[in-house]
Amino acid sequence: MVRYQRGDRDAFALLVKRYNKQVYNFVLRQLRTPALCEDVTQEVFMRLVQNAAEFKHEARFSTWLYAIARNLCIDQLRRLQHRRHPSLDQPLGDAGEGRTLGDALAAQHPSASAERAAVSSQVQASIIKAVDALPDDQREVFLLREIADLPFKDIAEITGVPENTVKSRMRYALDRLKQALCEFEEYARALR
Amino acid sequence: MDCEKFDRIVLDLMYGELDELTEAAAKRHIEHCSRCKGVSSGLRATREVGAIALVDPPDSLELGILEAERRLNASLPLRKKLGRGVSILAVYAMRPQLAMAALLLLMIGSTLFFLRGRPGARDSVLITERGVPETEVEHVAIRPAPRLEPSEAPAAAATSAMPKLASAKNEAPATREHDGDKPSEVALGAAETAKDSEPKGAATEAEALPGTEPAADSMDAATAAFQGGRYVEAQRRFEEIAARGGSEAPAAALQAVEALRRQRGCPAAAPRYAEVHSRYRETPSGNEAAWQAGDCYRALGELSQARQNLEALLEVAEYRSRAEAALQELTAREEQVASAKKAKAAAGAAAPAAGAPLPAAPPAEVKAKPKASP
Numbered sequence: 066m067v068r069y070q071r072g073d074r075d076a077f078a079l080l081v082k083r084y085n086k087q088v089y090n091f092v093l094r095q096l097r098t099p100a101l102c103e104d105v106t107q108e109v110f111m112r113l114v115q116n117a118a119e120f121k122h123e124a125r126f127s128t129w130l131y132a133i134a135r136n137l138c139i140d141q142l143r144r145l146q147h148r149r150h151p152s153l154d155q156p157l158g159d160a161g162e163g164r165t166l167g168d169a170l171a172a173q174h175p176s177a178s179a180e181r182a183a184v185s186s187q188v189q190a191s192i193i194k195a196v197d198a199l200p201d202d203q204r205e206v207f208l209l210r211e212i213a214d215l216p217f218k219d220i221a222e223i224t225g226v227p228e229n230t231v232k233s234r235m236r237y238a239l240d241r242l243k244q245a246l247c248e249f250e251e252y253a254r255a256l257r
Numbered sequence: 258m259d260c261e262k263f264d265r266i267v268l269d270l271m272y273g274e275l276d277e278l279t280e281a282a283a284k285r286h287i288e289h290c291s292r293c294k295g296v297s298s299g300l301r302a303t304r305e306v307g308a309i310a311l312v313d314p315p316d317s318l319e320l321g322i323l324e325a326e327r328r329l330n331a332s333l334p335l336r337k338k339l340g341r342g343v344s345i346l347a348v349y350a351m352r353p354q355l356a357m358a359a360l361l362l363l364m365i366g367s368t369l370f371f372l373r374g375r376p377g378a379r380d381s382v383l384i385t386e387r388g389v390p391e392t393e394v395e396h397v398a399i400r401p402a403p404r405l406e407p408s409e410a411p412a413a414a415a416t417s418a419m420p421k422l423a424s425a426k427n428e429a430p431a432t433r434e435h436d437g438d439k440p441s442e443v444a445l446g447a448a449e450t451a452k453d454s455e456p457k458g459a460a461t462e463a464e465a466l467p468g469t470e471p472a473a474d475s476m477d478a479a480t481a482a483f484q485g486g487r488y489v490e491a492q493r494r495f496e497e498i499a500a501r502g503g504s505e506a507p508a509a510a511l512q513a514v515e516a517l518r519r520q521r522g523c524p525a526a527a528p529r530y531a532e533v534h535s536r537y538r539e540t541p542s543g544n545e546a547a548w549q550a551g552d553c554y555r556a557l558g559e560l561s562q563a564r565q566n567l568e569a570l571l572e573v574a575e576y577r578s579r580a581e582a583a584l585q586e587l588t589a590r591e592e593q594v595a596s597a598k599k600a601k602a603a604a605g606a607a608a609p610a611a612g613a614p615l616p617a618a619p620p621a622e623v624k625a626k627p628k629a630s631p
Contacts, residue, residue: 070344070345071345072345074326074330077323077326078323081319081322081323082319085314085318085319085322086311086313086314087311089312089314089318090309090311090312093312094309103314103315103317103318103321106314106318106322107318107321107322107325110322110325110326111322111325111326111329114326114329114330115329117341118340118341118344188306189310192306192307192308192309193309195307196307196309208309210272211304211307211308211309212309212311216272216274217268217269217272217274232265232268232269235268236267236268236300239300239303239304239307240303242303242306242307243299243300243302243303246303246306246307
């Protein structure tokens with residue numbers, strides 16, 4: 066980022082290459098609408114370009130980047146509140162043979178890690194469904210922790226709540242996921 | 258560590274955000290507490306199972322972002338571009354190395370700015386200073402040196418190159434010796450001018466003014482002694498300088514004779530002038546010495562000696578016209594003396610008293626004044 070602030074445009078390409086996957090997935094899980102997340106991800110990086118001169122390196126770059134992404138997602142979700150959008154539990158139709166949107170999204174993950182690739186699409190769909198079912202504040206913390214890999218202190222800074230509150234939300238989120246995925250815990254233990 | 262505290266730090270433990278001591282304490286607690294061990298392993302298993310596999314974004318996304326960035330930069334208003342440029346410069350400006358370099362440049366620049374050029378620039382007014390003690394001079398009027406035409410410079414150099422010093426104390430000897438021994442300020446200025454103008458010619462006569470270029474301290478002191486009326490001291494100093502040799506020697510030798518002339522008059526100075534002339538024949542000081550020797554011998558009535566010295570100046574362009582005029586005057590005087598002798602012879606011995614030789618007429622003033630006096 067320092068290089069980009071000095072006018073090195075190649076540094077921006079490096080930033081995009083390093084962060085676009087995580088930002089894209091964060092936006093995807095927040096919005097749950099694949100058609101929108103590409104535009105929102107691009108908008109995140111455009112905001113970065115527009116405000117690059119104002120970044121003072123007082124916080125981590127990733128913290129700043131995900132704060133932008135979070136704000137854009139909140140704006141987008143507010144707009145979507147007034148629209149009907151397909152539920153992940155909604156069947157895709159006759160051609161879908163009973164598959165839901167969540168199943169379809171899970172099946173779109175050809176690049177999952179080797180370990181994850183071995184897990185059935187049913188497990189993936191359940192994970193995504195469980196994450197999507199989390200309350201917004203818990204899902205937000207969970208995604209920032211798991212996808213963005215931000216420490217709790219930075220998540221507290223982004224969300225504007227105390228660090229202990231962030232940890233509580235994370236704990237609740239994990240408890241909910243545990244209930245939803247309890248049938249797969251045995252599988253996880255078997256992986257160890 | 259108790260279970261309550263463990264519950265508060267269990268997430269930090271799972272994500273590795275604890276310090277080493279607390280982490281070790283938490284792990285020790287897990288070993289002994291089955292409840293906390295179950296909580297920890299349950300959360301860890303949930304995290305592992307619930308880990309979200311990252312989806313690869315479409316390839317067009319990265320290209321689209323880079324293209325959008327290029328378009329955004331291209332369409333930025335000038336004000337934003339300027340602000341961005343200032344920000345980039347500010348990043349560099351905050352570097353200590355750059356600050357040090359800027360400080361160094363500032364110091365060098367200010368030094369060059371305050372460094373003054375060599376005093377006495379050609380177009381500036383020349384202020385001359387004579388080394389006369391303030392107690393000996395009541396007031397000193399300093400005049401700027403006149404700018405002379407190059408054609409006038411040689412003749413004027415002999416008389417006007419030195420700024421005139423209007424000093425009450427200095428005017429006294431000048432007027433006292435005006436009739437007999439002519440004031441030698443002219444010769445003094447000529448000598449100094451000649452000394453300096455030898456390599457440069459008349460065009461640089463302004464630079465030849467005393468005080469405008471660094472001269473040896475002894476020369477200045479000798480000049481000051483001369484102008485202060487301390488002729489014994491001035492003669493001694495000038496002779497020392499002449500004895501040392503060098504470029505100042507001819508002028509110093511001439512000035513030494515001038516000082517002697519002020520003390521003991523032409524009888525003592527005339528042969529010394531001739532000596533200086535023979536020694537420094539090819540220099541302006543030598544020529545001036547010949548002129549002064551002729552002047553002295555004319556004053557003493559030794560017309561043949563005067564003629565001999567004046568004839569030597571006929572080959573010098575700067576003195577030719579003056580020498581010719583003086584020689585004509587000498588011829589007239591010689592004829593006058595001859596006719597007086599004839600008249601005496603004609604008168605015979607009837608009036609022996611009337612045959613006494615005529616007293617030496619006061620030397621006619623040779624109008625050698627400069628054409629352009631200041």
